[in-house]
Amino acid sequence: MQDANGLREALRLVELCRVSVSAPPSDGSNPHSPSSQKQLIRPLVIKECMERASDLSMNANGSELMLHVVPLLSNGAVSAASQRQATDASAAPAEYSEYMQLIEILGKDLVIMCCNTNGARVAQKIADSLKHLEEFHCFSKAVSSSVVTLATDINGNHTLSKFMLCERSKRLSVQGSNEYERQQLEQIEKQIYDVLSKECISVCRNRQGCCIIQKCLQWAPEPYHSQILNTVLSSVLKLVQDPFGNYVIQFILERQDDIACPGNAEKPNYTNEIIRYMLHHVAELSCNKFSSNVIEKCLKAAHSDVKQLMVDELTEPQVLPKLLTDSYANYVIQTAIATASDEAQYNQLRDAIMPLQSLLKNSPYGVKIENKLARRHRDPSIRHPKKRNAPNATKFSVEGDILNPQFMPNLTTLQMVSRDGSMGQTVALTNINSNDVSSFLNPQHMMNSVPFVLQGQQMLGMHNAPQPQPFAVNVMHNSDTLQPEYN
Incomplete structure (x- = not known):
């Protein structure tokens, strides 16, 4: 041998x-x-x-x-x-x-x-x-x-x-x-x-042990199943911040039906119970590498009224600046925006974030948060929840601008002109003096310049310029989505 x-x-x-x-x-x-x-x-x-x-x-x-x-x-x-x-x-x-x-x-x-x-x-x-x-x-x-x-x-x-x-x-x-x-x-x-x-908690905090506890939550008989589940739920604050224990909490959030106590006729709702243990610590946990993942899953799985309690903590003026610039908490804010239950919840997040726009400009995560706000504003499911699956849900008209001028103070605005000379969309330009606009942007120049695309960071075509110059622009949405003629 x-x-x-x-x-x-x-x-x-x-x-x-x-x-x-x-x-x-x-x-x-x-x-x-x-x-x-x-x-x-x-x-x-x-x-x-x-x-x-x-x-x-x-x-x-x-x-x-x-x-x-x-x-x-x-x-x-x-x-x-x-x-x-x-x-x-x-x-x-x-x-x-x-x-x-x-x-x-x-x-x-x-x-x-x-x-x-x-x-x-x-x-x-x-x-x-x-x-x-x-x-x-x-x-x-x-x-x-x-x-x-x-x-x-x-x-x-x-x-x-x-x-x-x-x-x-x-x-x-x-x-x-x-x-x-x-x-x-x-x-x-x-x-x-x-x-x-x-020994449930010590096993949960081990790389291999956390997998065994997940198996126990699926296969263990009574009374051991209830004992393990109750022990885990009562130690949520400790486990969500642990490199391996947080996976057990995420498993409970994702597989609630699979781990229901045998003989329990009522459908379990462990999400609310987990959130209950984390309330008053949501902002703190959002800045942790491991617990931030649990907070995101809770935002996705929680009911509207329970989620509102979490959003209230995330939008507190004392903690929001830290959350917007934190390497982990910014993802929690993005998830909160993307999963806002209704227009009121979205407006609460937007109204709390927009006054801190100067922070976003200096943060590597600011662009992503602004994009989440703009994308969620265009999402018709907020205003038309019954038309979520409509085939033309992405093409709709709303009153007012996507980003009102009050949210972008002191920016130079410019009326766009189409190839036939008619007036088109209004854009706001950053890093450009209002006195300089008339000198190089006018209808004849815009009609004869290199075409440009209005999406994110733009390349704006300038007449007789050796190469296009980059400027950050934001579309002021007046009537409808951009038409190909403005490209």
């Missing part, structure tokens, strides 16, 4: 074992016949692999061999090791479990194997092959003292997750069975989920 050649030879023996299992039983009349010899090979190979299972599983070549050996083992309700000790066999040979025997041989090494890169693959194969509750109980008992270790290990968490999934499938298949099976299930669940519910 030290090289590829040894692995190939070992795999040939395993294949012979597979053939002997599928072959019809020999009558025993000729012990030297090929079929009889093949049937003798299996117990020898299985016994040898079981005795060296720990070393083989943690070796690259050996783990490959074990992945082929594990499916050949037999399932049953009684450990095969007890077969040798029983003088009066109370179970038929078919009821003996070689999986239980293997787990008992591994003992404490099973946890070490689960945390090994190669061994974890073998451990997952074992967990995936269990069929009887007694086998699940044997596995859970072997790892019960190291559940947190497995949950927070880069390899062990995959084995624990696989076992939890297989145990859940078995639990669903035996629901309503006899009292003995229910007791077996309770013992298995307690050995796995009891410690996770008690």
Whole structure:
């Protein structure tokens, strides 16, 4: 097993074992016949692999061999090791479990194997092959003292997750069975989920552990499901600021229906509960790298009245300047604008932001925030919510300007002229003196100059100029969207 050649030879023996299992039983009349010899090979190979299972599983070549050996083992309700000790066999040979025997041989090494890169693959194969509750109980008992270790290990968490999934499938298949099976299930669940519910927060704050807690929120039975969920919700402020704990909170926001408590007829609304814990800290959390993502998801998922409480905190004059220029909070402001529930909420954000336009000009995020305001103003769903899906929703007329002159004080305005000489849109030019406008921009110059596009930062064509000069312009929307003739 030290090289590829040894692995190939070992795999040939395993294949012979597979053939002997599928072959019809020999009558025993000729012990030297090929079929009889093949049937003798299996117990020898299985016994040898079981005795060296720990070393083989943690070796690259050996783990490959074990992945082929594990499916050949037999399932049953009684450990095969007890077969040798029983003088009066109370179970038929078919009821003996070689999986239980293997787990008992591994003992404490099973946890070490689960945390090994190669061994974890073998451990997952074992967990995936269990069929009887007694086998699940044997596995859970072997790892019960190291559940947190497995949950927070880069390899062990995959084995624990696989076992939890297989145990859940078995639990669903035996629901309503006899009292003995229910007791077996309770013992298995307690050995796995009891410690996770008690160490929930520390596990949440681990890179691998946060994934295990998400699985628990989907698969854990009662009462452990409610215990884990309530513990997480009561620690929202701590978890949202954690590099890994925030993913658990985001998972709850996104998958509320999947993690509903079993037997709860009412549709859960964990978003409101999460926001309730974060109120009066919304601005502070918006400036945090991790919690800002949670705030954004809350703005997207919250109901209008709950979202209004968050918007009120975001638009407070004392904190808004900091939020507009913060590298994380500016995205929260953009999300608040984009998800404004109605025109009143949008106007509240706009009226709070526009007096701080000088801050936006000096901020790398100012242009994005201004674009969000302009884009949301053009969104017809604010004024016409019933026409959200209308085919011509982007082409509409509104009274007044997109950006009123009061929001852009001291800017030079200019009436645009089309090619036929008629008056067109009004634009406001920055960095241009009002005295200079008449000297280089007049109807004949504009009709004969290089065409330019009114969108974002513009290249304004100047008559007889060696090259176009850049100026920032904003369209003052009087009647309708720009027509191609002004290009």
